[in-house]
Amino acid sequence: MGFVSDTLSGVDGIQWYYIVGILLFVGLFIGVIIYAYKIPKKDLNKFKSSIFEKEELEQN
Numbered sequence: 241m242g243f244v245s246d247t248l249s250g251v252d253g254i255q256w257y258y259i260v261g262i263l264l265f266v267g268l269f270i271g272v273i274i275y276a277y278k279i280p281k282k283d284l285n286k287f288k289s290s291i292f293e294k295e296e297l298e299q300n
Contacts, residue, residue, distance in 0.1 A: 248254050
């Protein structure tokens, strides 16, 4: 890791790549969470029922 730090320390403005990368990651993470919360309940039940057999759903 020392080699990478020494090499990149000579590049002007390299800190912006770190900031932009973290902002993209956080934005994508928040977007996925919002998307997951907005999925309608009927779709979730459809996904659930497609995984299990009909008998397994009736037992629960």
